[in-house]
Amino acid sequence: xxxxxxxxxxxxxxxxxxxxxINAIAATGVNLSMGYCGLVSVGHAGFLVIGxxxxxxxxxxxxxxxxxxxxxxxxxxxxxxxxxxxPTLRLNPLYIAMVTFGFxxxxxxxxxxxxxxxxxxxxxxxxxxxxxxxxxxxxxxYLATAALFLASSWVASCSGQSRLGRAxxxxxxxxxxxxxxxxxxxxxxxxxxxxSSIMVGIAGGLYALVSGYVNPDAFVxxxxxLLVTMCVAGGLGRLSGPIIGAAILTILPELLRPFAxxxxxxxxxxxxxFLVLMPRGLASLVGGWIDALIKQRPA
Amino acid sequence: MNRDIILSxxxxxxxxxxxxxxxxxxxxxxxxxxxxxxxxNGAGKTSLFNVLTRLYDAxxxxxxxxxxxxxxxxxxxxxRAGVMRTFQNIxxxxxxxxxxxxxxxxxxxxxxxxxxxxxxxISYRREERHRRDLAVEALKVVGLExxxxxxxxSLPFGYLRLLELARCIVSRPKLIxxxxxxxxxxxxxxxxxxxxxxxxRQSLNPTILLIAHTMxxxxxxxxxxxxxxxxxxxxxxxxKEIAANQAVIDAYLGRVSDDAAA
Numbered sequence: 001x002x003x004x005x006x007x008x009x010x011x012x013x014x015x016x017x018x019x020x021x022i023n024a025i026a027a028t029g030v031n032l033s034m035g036y037c038g039l040v041s042v043g044h045a046g047f048l049v050i051g052x053x054x055x056x057x058x059x060x061x062x063x064x065x066x067x068x069x070x071x072x073x074x075x076x077x078x079x080x081x082x083x084x085x086x087p088t089l090r091l092n093p094l095y096i097a098m099v100t101f102g103f104x105x106x107x108x109x110x111x112x113x114x115x116x117x118x119x120x121x122x123x124x125x126x127x128x129x130x131x132x133x134x135x136x137x138x139x140x141x142y143l144a145t146a147a148l149f150l151a152s153s154w155v156a157s158c159s160g161q162s163r164l165g166r167a168x169x170x171x172x173x174x175x176x177x178x179x180x181x182x183x184x185x186x187x188x189x190x191x192x193x194x195x196s197s198i199m200v201g202i203a204g205g206l207y208a209l210v211s212g213y214v215n216p217d218a219f220v221x222x223x224x225x226l227l228v229t230m231c232v233a234g235g236l237g238r239l240s241g242p243i244i245g246a247a248i249l250t251i252l253p254e255l256l257r258p259f260a261x262x263x264x265x266x267x268x269x270x271x272x273x274f275l276v277l278m279p280r281g282l283a284s285l286v287g288g289w290i291d292a293l294i295k296q297r298p299a
Numbered sequence: 300m301n302r303d304i305i306l307s308x309x310x311x312x313x314x315x316x317x318x319x320x321x322x323x324x325x326x327x328x329x330x331x332x333x334x335x336x337x338x339x340n341g342a343g344k345t346s347l348f349n350v351l352t353r354l355y356d357a358x359x360x361x362x363x364x365x366x367x368x369x370x371x372x373x374x375x376x377x378x379r380a381g382v383m384r385t386f387q388n389i390x391x392x393x394x395x396x397x398x399x400x401x402x403x404x405x406x407x408x409x410x411x412x413x414x415x416x417x418x419x420x421i422s423y424r425r426e427e428r429h430r431r432d433l434a435v436e437a438l439k440v441v442g443l444e445x446x447x448x449x450x451x452x453s454l455p456f457g458y459l460r461l462l463e464l465a466r467c468i469v470s471r472p473k474l475i476x477x478x479x480x481x482x483x484x485x486x487x488x489x490x491x492x493x494x495x496x497x498x499x500r501q502s503l504n505p506t507i508l509l510i511a512h513t514m515x516x517x518x519x520x521x522x523x524x525x526x527x528x529x530x531x532x533x534x535x536x537x538x539k540e541i542a543a544n545q546a547v548i549d550a551y552l553g554r555v556s557d558d559a560a561a
Contacts, residue, residue, distance in 0.1 A: 071353060105435055154418075155417055158418055158419030159416065162417070163405075163406055163409055163427075166392075166399055166402060166403050167403075167406060169394065171394060173390075173393075173394075174387075174390045174392075176354060177390035179374040179375070180352055180354070180374055180377075180378070180383070181378060181383050181404060181406050182374065182375045182377070182379060184375045184465070191413065195417070224544045237394070240470050252469055
């Protein structure tokens, strides 16, 4: 699946396939903090903004290296995650949702208004990046995306199955039980949130480099909600959930292009159908074998 | 007489607003013994456990665990120091397997860092394998090894209590707090629980604090019994003394007070 972009003939299909992988990385990040640890965020588009604009800034002004740009975006998003998380994660879930909502809006407003750096509402063209000194072709960028997708799935899989994932799930289910097991609840929430923001930052950076253009419209509130929806529709707290969710919710709007007028309505109805018919997500239906494929063998 | 006291509680009081939950509760627990706390519903037994496991902050009083001031420790410190508990309203993770639930009890015993866990390194996996062996051993003690790989949510009620017990003992803690492990159990399950507690005492020799309503269990396994009523200690002694204590019988069966009768 990760190599599909190379097999597809048309540039358009390739771009959609890469978009799926990028969304899957971001949704995997959201799934770690929300699906495993129970931290519902409706502002993760804020980390996409940071990842994307920092990567764009790196490529345009500091070094054309794609690796450095994406790493820069990831570090910046991770740092933002820690800054947001430190005061917020002690609060109850409702407040976490409110603060992340505010963060997402604020990040977007900065992108709109800090015109000297971000280009404002008109957006910003990203110079062609290089990988290991060579100018990156579309193909190499696709490969890099695929590699980062695999890496993030690997980390999600290892985290999910290790004592880290057990601690996250314990916190989601009962903070009291988690505490008495010796799990430092605040610390683990912070870890989940940080990994999550880093993954979303990576997705943002990839998006900037692959599309060659960033503008604030790509990271609005609806995108935060979309990431959450990907996890829920795909299956919360499952490895394959966000991947399946990302695939469907990236393809769906493309398929519905001919019915542009009714696109929103149709997506809504289809999503509602998923939620009603498969409350535990699509992954519970078809994900078993995907989990088995990706999962590391139990130690 | 030279007593080896592991836990000493000195005049601990707790109130929620004007509601007094615990009043000047004192007790000493000898190492390696089973110390039962009984009392009518609402006597403050679970609240005392919550104070001792640092889920609640006591308003007054002190508690000394070995040489440490217990109220200076966080719940995480307590787990590291070898204090584990079970809950009256069972807290197991239904989505996880039975084995994974037990592994949670070993959370603080890992030596490798979290980064190695996130990347699934060889050193982490080796350690995880070792922890799994320990978890299977604990499951054998409570007799649940056959269902180790089933999701915990699929177990019947009595098994969940045993699972909590396995999670509680897997790290070989020095002090175990069992909050009503027999609640809701059939008499057959209680017999099994009694045997399991005896087995745990023989093999691990921990100190156990036990809250229970099932008198048969309490009388059979306890070395000492403390009776709480309305947040205060009304009696303490060996099982025989408690069974004959008039104040205890009154607290349990109710008594028409002289004032009310007059």
